Amino acid sequence: MLEHPLRQQLHNEIHARPFERVGAPAQVSHLVMLVDPAESQLAFEHLCELLGNLHLPQPSPASMFHTEQIGPVRLRWERHGEFVSYTFITHEQLGAEDPMFDRCACDRISAEWRARIPGQRLCANHVAVMPEGEIACDAVPDFSAVLDIDALVGSDVADGNAQVFTDLRMAPDGFTRFIVLSKSMSERRRGRLVQRLLEIETYRMLSLLTLPVARQLTPQLNQYEQDLVSIMDAIGRNDDADPQRDHRTLDRLTQLASSVEGLYAASHGRFTAANAYYDLVNRRVGELHEKQIFGLQTIGQFLERRLAPAMQTCAWAARRQQALSERVSRCSNLLRTRVEVAMQQQNRGLLASMNRRQYLQLRLQQTVEGLSVAAITYYMASLVGHLFEAAEPWLHIKPKLAEGVSIPVIALLVWLGLQRMHHRLERAGEGR
Known part of the structure; x- marks a missing residue:
């Protein structure tokens, strides 16, 4: 086995x-x-x-x-x-x-x-x-x-x-x-x-190690909460005249989130240990099976009056720290959403501008193509005129007449050639 x-x-x-x-x-x-x-x-x-x-x-x-x-x-x-x-x-x-x-x-x-x-x-x-x-x-x-x-x-x-x-x-x-x-x-x-x-005293002292940490955290948490309120006010203001406002606010919020998370990481283990030790204290006190004598406080009653408030202070600091971290996270999500919406609006404006530019480029291209048809027709008709001028003794056709007749034919052929080239390019683009 x-x-x-x-x-x-x-x-x-x-x-x-x-x-x-x-x-x-x-x-x-x-x-x-x-x-x-x-x-x-x-x-x-x-x-x-x-x-x-x-x-x-x-x-x-x-x-x-x-x-x-x-x-x-x-x-x-x-x-x-x-x-x-x-x-x-x-x-x-x-x-x-x-x-x-x-x-x-x-x-x-x-x-x-x-x-x-x-x-x-x-x-x-x-x-x-x-x-x-x-x-x-x-x-x-x-x-x-x-x-x-x-x-x-x-x-x-x-x-x-x-x-x-x-x-x-x-x-x-x-x-x-x-x-x-x-x-x-x-x-x-x-x-x-x-x-x-002995364990009651040991775990009591170990749990109280967290109390100075909770007291030291209070001023820092107060400052961080004030910073968060200031950031939320900045998010709530509409100031279209300052396009970089949201980016600066996001930088402030990111720095605050880093500080809060660093504080949380440094103290979370101590708070968790305090809860565990305090639970052991209560268990050991319960195992004593105390009964009051001579009108004296029992050990359990004494600790309930003196130790419990200290542990509640630690628990409150831990909850406050957790709540602050969650609020910063929600605020970060809100601001990121706002920045993303602003960026989408900017992208939409940029795309509209690009579309306008492409339309203008297309119109310019069409104009250039029209001029190109005229230029090609002119040169091709000139060649036809020179050709009939050389062949006039045999063909008995006036060169100018032949040149004039060839102009619409040449222009039509050039235009059809350009249209066919455009169709091929469009099919090639769709195939990609």
């Missing part, structure tokens, strides 16, 4: 990035680095450097995902289209005197190695997973030491098997902090919960 060459690869794709097992207590650190293709390869080499220094197995060159236990920390490395993520997980317990988030999972890895990670840090998160029994849950826990209570967001998640608290603010170390109070649940389910929280 013949196997498709990609069957194994496609089958394993759904198992390519399995969820990590997360116990309780646990600490998770997550870094997302925005990279270009060259930096993505450097990130892979940077990972290999760390593993090689620790004499650990190296991932394959085509690997998009790799996990490795490095001492007390499990490192999860993932390579995506435009970013690379690093997840550090440790189950070491903090001492009773150690404050939460004082020493996080990523701190167990060399600071010098972390400082040299290729790319630009876009997203950074710490997640503290604790058994629910460690903190009383009949009221809002006191997280004032590590979270902004005024911006606290929390909810029941995973069908009531855990509670999540965060302020979605950037702490002094540059990380956003999540606290998960976990009831009795499997390590795999707890790992899925943690990964969903």
